[in-house]
Amino acid sequence: MGTKVKPYEEKDSSKKEQVAEMFDNIAGRYDLLNHLLSGGIDRRWRKRAIKLISTVKPGSVLDLATGTGDFAIEALKTGANKIVGADISNGMLEIGRQKVKKMGVDNTIELVHGDSENLPFDNDSFDAVTVSFGVRNFENLPSGLEQMRRVLKPDGIALVLELTQPQRFPLKQLYGFYSRVILPFIGRIISKDKSAYTYLPRSIEAFPEGESFLEIMRKIGYLNCYQIKLSGGIAAIYIGRK
Template structure:
């Protein structure tokens, strides 16, 4: 079984894409809290590190795919100060929260969000200097197709920076993470979120995701060069970078 066939609602006949949109609509109001809570706040550090890898490039036009509630894009604005950031996501519920944050921070001139599909991005070729994705690629229905479209909208020399959960490979973190992700995370997710399936799907989708060198190989097939991966915090998360 691969990550493309793992879906949130096993008995639902809808496509993975439709199910993921429904899931994020359902958990949107508790998503930020649970993200920070379940990762002990370390996800904030991972985001900063990932964005800092773009400092040398100094992107002016930036696209944040699977933007969710906008946290990765806000980090990019703080660290990189681009001219324009566009966030795209398939969940209207998540985008509603992102829009509220944009308004509260007075960033409407710099950051806008649009409803859209990562596998058919509504932008022209070579539109962006950089594309970022945080914890979103494992939810793509067709991973390679989504990455190929990300490559398409990048200008030559532009970079994609992708942050994604991975599975620790060494003792004892491998065993501890397995227990945490399969029992503690679903329990706490159900406690705070109205969607019982979501926090069982999330660790399952991580376990099936082709991380490390397998993912950089897919990036290369999608058109990227100079691909690197940098495991974070005992391999719980990985930063991937590809250049067009």
């Protein structure tokens, strides 16, 4: 399903192991790079996504591939009284825990080690399940989406925010240059991991987007699926209900 693109192609380890290793490597610089390389636009996308979740007034939110917790922190705005963030990278989680503690919201937000493809939660546990910039990194996308649906309560809402490739001139050409030349260059210098920011455009290229992604969600059993394209097709929000 095109999701087998790995960060370190020269190594034999699994995609999951490599993804965790890569995020452990770049954890200390991740937030800085995220905002720098996106020009801060990721914050606007997160806000928009969380507004959509707020409409269902969730009591509990599970944020998968939570990384350093930014999306889980944004989810406070939904008014949920329980927010759990799960990730396979201890390095990312550690930065997230420090942030959450510093903000004094560690009573509401808990960040735990957990694999989205084998979630340590009961069926029908959460009102909303979110993933921002995470599904592209899953080793097995359908099993991650299935697990998300399993832990959602009936009628619960799943939201995926993910990067996509713009299709139209001139954004397509500009984006191609940016993602193949500028992004790996800046990413390598700041993160000190020479593969991480070449993996990023490769993984976006290989990933199903738009209708193809919605079709996968529908096959898994999500209802009322739809997408919202963001910023001329650089990112998209996908929504489905259980």
